[in-house]
Amino acid sequence: MGLTSNAVLVLAVSLAVGLFAATIRLWPRLAARTASAVAGRIGLLLATQLALFVSAGLLANNSFLFYGSWADLFGQKQDLGTVTDHGAGEPVAGGVARIGTQRPDVPGGGRPAVAGRIDKVVVSGRASRIDSPAYVYLPPEYFQPAHARRTFPAVIVLTGYPGTAENLVKGLRYPQTAHEQVRAGRAQPMVLVMLRPTVAPPRDTECVDIAGGPQAETFFAEDLPQAVSRTYRVGSRARNWGVIGNSTGGYCALKLGLHHPERFAASAGLSAYYRAAEDPTTGDLFHGDRKARNRADLLWSLDHRAPAASSFLVTTSRQGEGNLRGTREFIDRVKAPARVSSIVLDSGGHNFNTWRREIPPALEWMSGRLSAT
Structure with a gap:
């Protein structure tokens, strides 16, 4: 049974309820001061608390999809080569291999x-010589x-770190939202390429080309659009491509749009931050290269790069988000011919519920800035 399956959640909750009932029933029998009775009481309490903790964790994970599988939960690195072998055909260098299909969760699926x-x-x-799983x-x-x-x-479409591509399908419901927006006449049909920005798990590469390491920016800005355009009926010009993400994915989206206007006409950062994170999950991204560090600072880049005719969307909230000040600075520094739009909620934290409120208008905004030809 999968980590996010309802069967696992039901089993955990049932076990917690059963242990709670057993504790109430057996407690009088274990009231003695003997070693066995004390051990029994301790064992029941620990087992009940552990079952409650597991149930609460599974419920939170099913709601927010922090982890998509048992392997993801325990930090096990998945072998992409093995996954590729399950495809109908071997991928060509710089291509896309389809290894399965699934139905969108919409009527007539x-x-x-x-x-x-x-x-x-x-x-x-x-x-980049990077292989990455994705949903299209x-x-x-x-x-x-x-x-x-x-x-x-x-x-x-990019998740945050350490999210999985499945989060975008099940948790944030991008396909379902895109379908609803088109049916309502608020957006044009678009192909969504959904994946996480973590192309060298478990390392958080912040969509940076790391000297001697993963070339993450090259993968997203060059390899991915080219491979998808060769495989699907998708245009190859900047006006045909956009990028959107939340949290780390939002930072990556804005960075890709800012530094690659020849590839992306529009980019949207939901709850984005504006400087590359540097912490134990990222390792040494810049190896002392001040120019590379400055380039990864979006506010610095806006001040020091010649503006291009790109469109940016940024989101924040007046209460609950930590990026309000940075978002205002980003807006103030965008110069013509670039354009910037924003979504500012009255309140909303750094979580899936907030992003679900922002995704429909963000897709509508994106649709209005891309062309099919």
């Missing part, structure tokens, strides 16, 4: 021309005869 389709893929980067959401129009020759705009 079994029919791609009605609900679209989600492909589970592995993207192999030619320049194809809208219903992609499968409809009337749109058989149409190309679609594409959006890279």
Whole structure:
């Protein structure tokens, strides 16, 4: 049973309730001062508390999807090579290998021309030599005869750290939200390429090209768009591509849009921060290179780079987010011909509930700034 399955949660809750009932029933029998009775009381209390702790943890994880699997929970590194071998065909260098499909959680989910389709893929980067798992959401129009020759705009969607791509499908419901926005006439059909920014797990690379290490920025800015454009009916120009993310993914999205206007016309950072994190999870990103560190500072970059005709969206809240001041600074430093928009909630923390409130208008904003041709 998977970590996020309801069966595991029900089993844990049932065990906690059963142990609680057993404690009440057996406590009078264990009231003696003998060693066995004391050990029994201690054992019941510890077992009950452990079961309650596990139940609460599973409930929180099912709500916010901090971890997508048992392997993710225990920090086990997954072997992407093995996953690639399960595909219908071997990926070419710098390509996309589809290793499975799943139905979007929308009405008519079994029919791609009605609900679209989600492909589970592995993207192999030619320049970066990075392989990364991802989900690709194809809208219903992609499968409809009337749109058989149409190309679609594409959006890279990034989680936070240490999230999984599954968070974007199950927790933040990007495919379902995109489907609803199109049906309501608020957005155009777009291909969503959903993955986490952690391309060298468990290390948090902050979408940086690390000297002697993972070339994460090259993967996202060069390899990923090229591989997807060769595999799906997606345009290859800047006006065809956008990038959106939350938290670490939001920082990466804004960074990619700022430093690669030739690749991305629009970028949106939900609860983003504006300087690359440097902590034990990142390791040494810059190896003393001050120029590289400055470049990873988005506020510094806005002051020292010639502005391009890019569009940025940033989000924060007046109460609950820690990036309010940084977001205001980012807005103030964007210069024409670049454009900046914002979503400022009255209150909202750094969590899935806040991002679910921001994703629908963010997708509508993104759709208005991308073109299918």
